[in-house]
Amino acid sequence: MLSEREKIDLIAQITLDINKAKDIDILLERILTNVRKFSNADAGSIYLKEGDELKFSYTQNETLQQRLDRGKKLIFNTFSIPIDENSIAGYAAKERKVLNIPDVYKMNNGQPYTWDSHFDILSDYRTRSMLTVPMTDQRGDLLGVMQVINARDDQGEVIPFPRSDEPLIQHLAMTAALSVDRAQMTRDIILRMISMAELRDPKETSSHVNRVAAYSVELFEEWARRQGWASEQIERQKDSLRMAAMLHDVGKIAITDLILRKPSPLTKDEFEIMKSHTYVGACLFKNVRSGFEELAAEVALNHHEKWDGTGYPGHIDPLTGKPLPGFEGKNGHPRPKKGNEIPIFGRIVAVADVYDALCSPRSYKEPWNESRILEEMSSLSGTHFDPEVVDAFFSCLDGIRFVAKRYPYENL
Numbered sequence: 001m002l003s004e005r006e007k008i009d010l011i012a013q014i015t016l017d018i019n020k021a022k023d024i025d026i027l028l029e030r031i032l033t034n035v036r037k038f039s040n041a042d043a044g045s046i047y048l049k050e051g052d053e054l055k056f057s058y059t060q061n062e063t064l065q066q067r068l069d070r071g072k073k074l075i076f077n078t079f080s081i082p083i084d085e086n087s088i089a090g091y092a093a094k095e096r097k098v099l100n101i102p103d104v105y106k107m108n109n110g111q112p113y114t115w116d117s118h119f120d121i122l123s124d125y126r127t128r129s130m131l132t133v134p135m136t137d138q139r140g141d142l143l144g145v146m147q148v149i150n151a152r153d154d155q156g157e158v159i160p161f162p163r164s165d166e167p168l169i170q171h172l173a174m175t176a177a178l179s180v181d182r183a184q185m186t187r188d189i190i191l192r193m194i195s196m197a198e199l200r201d202p203k204e205t206s207s208h209v210n211r212v213a214a215y216s217v218e219l220f221e222e223w224a225r226r227q228g229w230a231s232e233q234i235e236r237q238k239d240s241l242r243m244a245a246m247l248h249d250v251g252k253i254a255i256t257d258l259i260l261r262k263p264s265p266l267t268k269d270e271f272e273i274m275k276s277h278t279y280v281g282a283c284l285f286k287n288v289r290s291g292f293e294e295l296a297a298e299v300a301l302n303h304h305e306k307w308d309g310t311g312y313p314g315h316i317d318p319l320t321g322k323p324l325p326g327f328e329g330k331n332g333h334p335r336p337k338k339g340n341e342i343p344i345f346g347r348i349v350a351v352a353d354v355y356d357a358l359c360s361p362r363s364y365k366e367p368w369n370e371s372r373i374l375e376e377m378s379s380l381s382g383t384h385f386d387p388e389v390v391d392a393f394f395s396c397l398d399g400i401r402f403v404a405k406r407y408p409y410e411n412l
Contacts, residue, residue, distance in 0.1 A: 010038055011168060015175050022292065023242040024183040025214070028058035030235075031176045035148055036060060038172065039131065039165060042150035042158070046135075047089050048180070049144050053080040054089055057144070064123060071225055071395070073218075075402045085112040089145045092132040096142065098170060099132040102160035131161040133169055135177035143177045190246050196253050207407045208356060213245035214403040215352035216345075222392040222399075223348065237295075244296040245349050248303045251281025278304055279318035286319065295345060302337070302346025303353055308383045309338030339386075347386040351377070351393055354384070355400070360409055367409065 014034040021027040032044050043061035047054035059076050068074065083093045091113040092099050101107060104115040104127055120127055129151050135144040148169075151161045194209050217238055224234045252260060255277055259270050266274060281300030285293040301318060305311035314334035315327030323334035358373045368376070374394075381390035393400070 007038065007165070007168060011172060014038060014172060018175060018179050021179065021239050022183060022186055023239050024180065024187050025058075025217075026239045026242055027179055027183045029060075031146070031179070032058060032060050032148075035146060035169065035172055035176075036062075039148050039161060039169065040152050041131075041148040041161075042152060043125075043127075044146070044148040046147075047081070047093075047145040049083070049093070049142050050080065053082055054093055054145055055080045061123075061125065061149075064125060071222065073396075073399050073402075075398055078406055083142075086114065088113050088115065088130065088132050089147060092134050093142055093145050096134050096136060096140070098134070098166055099130070100161050100163060100166060101130045101132075103128050104130050128158045129160045131166070131169065133166075133173040135173045135180065137174070137177050137181055143180050146173050146176065186243070190243060193250055194246065207409070208360065209246040209248075210407045211356050211403055212248060212349065212352045213242050214407065215355060215400055216245040216349050217242050218396045218399040218403065219348045219351060219389060219392050220345070222396040223344075223389055226388070226392060226395075240290075240292040240295045241299075241345060241348075243292055244299045244345070245352065247281070247296050248299050248349050248353060249277060249281065250284060251277035251279070251300055254280045275304070275312045276321065278302075278313045279316055279321060282318040298343050299345050299349050302343050303349040305337045305342040305346055305350065306384045307339060307342070307347070307386050309336045311336055311342075311384075315341075342386075344386075347389050351385050351389050354380070355393070359404065 014037075017034060018027065018030055021030050028046050028048075032046055035041070036044050042063055043059070045059040046057050048057045049055075056076075056079050059074070061074060065074050081087050081090055083090050085091045085094060088099055088101070088104075091097070099113075105117070107115060115127075117127075119125070127149055130147060130149050131151070132145060132147045134142060135146055136142055148161070150158045153159050191206050191209075194206060220238065220241055221234060224237075255274060259266060259274055262270070278301050282297040285297035285300070288294045288297065297318070301313070301316075304313070314329065314336040315324045316322065316334040317324055323329065323332070327335045329335035355373065355377060358368045358376060361367045377385075377390060377393060381387045
């Protein structure tokens with residue numbers, strides 16, 4: 001067990017780590033990972049407030065994770081519960097109270113809230129000790145609820161959460177709430193940018209960009225793990241990639257409706273104009289001030305390049321739309337990038353974007369069934385797509401499917 005001095009030092013480290021995350025999904029992962037580390041908890045969950053309800057937004061469970069094959073992720077369903085006194089999380093949110101329960105199966109019957117053992121039964125897991133903490137900002141406004149489950153001693157035995165840890169974890173919960181508030185504002189700003197593109201191109205919806213971004217993170221983690229990247233390096237890149245991938249088509253705001261909304265195939269000249277959305281999007285981030293902006297420009301510029309060198313826009317100067325010196329191709333066009341000339345994040349988002357397009361209903365097509373989609377993705381390996389990214393795609397299909405459930409496809 002950690003000493004009090006070690007716990008205070010760890011809180012300082014955790015606060016720094018949490019404050020580095022900008023994307024809300026990555027932030028929730030870091031919050032729960034760090035709070036579990038602090039309390040030596042086996043599992044935990046985070047609920048975020050949406051209206052008058054709490055949405056089950058993120059969870060971790062080390063025991064269940066160890067039952068999976070290496071590299072696989074724990075899949076969970078999202079749901080919402082009322083902010084009322086009937087559930088443990090709902091009560092903590094409603095009353096703004098910390099609930100420290102030594103054993104959820106042996107609670108005092110005088111309490112209004114109850115424990116639902118349905119998950120334990122389905123997953124063959126045994127929840128015992130539980131610490132539930134409301135996440136409030138400095139004004140006292142509720143942003144969500146954090147739950148950590150099954151504290152463990154040095155021998156791995158489940159024990160109650162120490163009462164002495166409650167003030168420290170409350171401090172962490174407030175720090176987390178402030179970071180969540182900031183990350184939600186960042187996500188809202190990005191979605192407002194996307195909504196401008198959606199006004200021009202009805203395919204560019206918030207659900208589409210959230211899926212492409214989340215698919216991209218799943219692909220990147222699997223690809224990077226296979227490449228032997230260190231976990232710290234992967235974590236540093238995930239945050240920026242998640243936001244950058246959401247903005248992959250933001251350059252479409254500069255394309256005329258006559259082209260974006262044209263129901264028939266584009267002419268050669270129209271397609272040349274459509275191609276410009278890649279470098280127009282990159283130009284939006286020309287004054288790079290952060291790793292996110294650099295990555296956003298890279299993704300916008302490169303997500304339509306193809307592994308075999310038949311994509312676009314090629315080796316181009318985004319500011320001028322002209323070929324880079326020494327990379328002039330036929331008819332004065334830039335020479336397309338090929339193979340590893342294409343930055344890895346462009347290769348990853350290309351796979352995520354095409355997969356989502358095949359899954360999506362369109363005015364001109366029904367969504368393809370999964371077997372047809374997977375056959376198509378496999379057939380494009382080595383031509384449209386980097387074969388190693390395609391291998392990563394098939395290896396993390398469970399995570400891909402989970403993303404699709406979290407951000408459902410729109411009906412026409």
